Amino acid sequence: MTNQIIFVTGNPHKVAEAVAICAPRGITIVQNDCGYPELQDDDVARVAAYGAEHVVNRLDCAVIVEDTGLYIDALNGFPGPYAAYVYDTIGNAGILTLMRDTGGNDERRATFRSIIGYCKPGMTAITFEGTVTGRIAYEERGAGGFGYDPIFEIDGVAFASMGDDAKNKVSHRAKSFEKFAEWFIRHGKA
Amino acid sequence: MTNQIIFVTGNPHKVAEAVAICAPRGITIVQNDCGYPELQDDDVARVAAYGAEHVVNRLDCAVIVEDTGLYIDALNGFPGPYAAYVYDTIGNAGILTLMRDTGGNDERRATFRSIIGYCKPGMTAITFEGTVTGRIAYEERGAGGFGYDPIFEIDGVAFASMGDDAKNKVSHRAKSFEKFAEWFIRHGKA
Numbered sequence: 181m182t183n184q185i186i187f188v189t190g191n192p193h194k195v196a197e198a199v200a201i202c203a204p205r206g207i208t209i210v211q212n213d214c215g216y217p218e219l220q221d222d223d224v225a226r227v228a229a230y231g232a233e234h235v236v237n238r239l240d241c242a243v244i245v246e247d248t249g250l251y252i253d254a255l256n257g258f259p260g261p262y263a264a265y266v267y268d269t270i271g272n273a274g275i276l277t278l279m280r281d282t283g284g285n286d287e288r289r290a291t292f293r294s295i296i297g298y299c300k301p302g303m304t305a306i307t308f309e310g311t312v313t314g315r316i317a318y319e320e321r322g323a324g325g326f327g328y329d330p331i332f333e334i335d336g337v338a339f340a341s342m343g344d345d346a347k348n349k350v351s352h353r354a355k356s357f358e359k360f361a362e363w364f365i366r367h368g369k370a
Numbered sequence: 371m372t373n374q375i376i377f378v379t380g381n382p383h384k385v386a387e388a389v390a391i392c393a394p395r396g397i398t399i400v401q402n403d404c405g406y407p408e409l410q411d412d413d414v415a416r417v418a419a420y421g422a423e424h425v426v427n428r429l430d431c432a433v434i435v436e437d438t439g440l441y442i443d444a445l446n447g448f449p450g451p452y453a454a455y456v457y458d459t460i461g462n463a464g465i466l467t468l469m470r471d472t473g474g475n476d477e478r479r480a481t482f483r484s485i486i487g488y489c490k491p492g493m494t495a496i497t498f499e500g501t502v503t504g505r506i507a508y509e510e511r512g513a514g515g516f517g518y519d520p521i522f523e524i525d526g527v528a529f530a531s532m533g534d535d536a537k538n539k540v541s542h543r544a545k546s547f548e549k550f551a552e553w554f555i556r557h558g559k560a
Contacts, residue, residue, distance in 0.1 A: 217409050217410075217420070218410035218411075219407050219408065219409060219410060220409060220410050220417070220451075220455070221407070222455075227410070230407070251375075255459055255460050256458070256459040256546055258455075258456065258459035258460050258464070259459075260455065260459065261410075262410070262452045262456075265410070265412075265450065265452060266448065266452075267449065268446070269445055269447055269448035269449075270446070274445070274448070274468055277471075278460060278464055278468060280467070281467075282496075341385070364413070
């Protein structure tokens with residue numbers, strides 16, 4: 181019992197990635213789709229912390245939430261913390277349209293930022309961050325992953341093209357869950 | 371004293387529009403720039419209600435907040451409730467780029483939605499809505515207004531081209547403040 185944690189999310193892809201990182205470390209991820217209020221805030225860390233604290237008040241047990249931002253240099257950080265909403269409306273096609281006039285690789289730099297907010301009853305949330313910097317591709321590629329994975333590439337290979345195992349070695353979300361898992365094994369079980 | 375209301379916003383243009391509607395009705399708008407948490411929520415009414423209730427807990431007096439969304443049909447409702455963030459990052463130029471392949475006027479339909487959240491100590495927030503439907507222009511026009519006003523047009527005239535008085539006769543924000551003022555005069559003074 182003590183090595184399990186409730187992950188509040190409606191996204192099955194995120195659950196799969198969390199399990200891939202946490203299961204080998206002896207941590208059981210239990211999905212809960214109860215939802216939580218997400219702040220409009222440029223800082224995804226505050227969004228995750230606020231969400232985790234809200235859920236704890238409702239469920240009265242230790243939980244994690246995860247929030248992802250995508251920051252594209254040439255677009256002044258857009259879509260930033262609103263990555264999910266922007267994906268649901270204008271999608272990858274919209275991002276590529278906005279990048280149509282953006283030239284070489286340096287100008288196409290983008291950073292994924294994943295923040296896990298952990299909270300348990302009676303404490304304030306703590307957060308674990310993972311980031312990865314790559315480039316926005318010129319077209320969609322690959323059939324794996326989800327969300328922006330077809331247009332986010334590292335060394336010319338899109339997240340959606342590299343397979344789950346390879347993505348989980350370098351992705352923002354893998355890094356944040358590695359940090360969380362390491363901490364949870366030492367301090368989190370209670 | 372009883373005919374004044376605190377308007378929590380950092381946007382001086384919104385204050386000016388609120389004053390233009392409320393002052394002739396005997397209501398004094400007092401700006402407060404203390405900020406409040408904005409939810410990520412597709413429904414700006416929930417954003418405004420949540421914000422108003424938060425501010426009341428902090429200031430312990432009756433307040434209003436105002437939240438605006440811009441919903442463009444051809445972009446599946448984008449930028450929606452994140453109009454402010456999207457304006458600050460990709461701006462009107464970004465919206466026009468996204469609309470580059472969108473054709474005739476019917477496809478360019480867009481709706482501005484303004485919601486005022488009113489709250490006073492010991493009550494839940496109530497909201498007042500104003501909407502206006504127009505079209506996204508093919509280019510920026512006019513030097514008035516703020517935000518998306520240069521690319522939002524009604525009958526071919528951009529908000530930024532029509533002058534403050536004309537805009538205040540038809541705008542979403544004028545309508546929400548008219549509804550609020552009418553209610554406040556009858557029920558809000560206390």
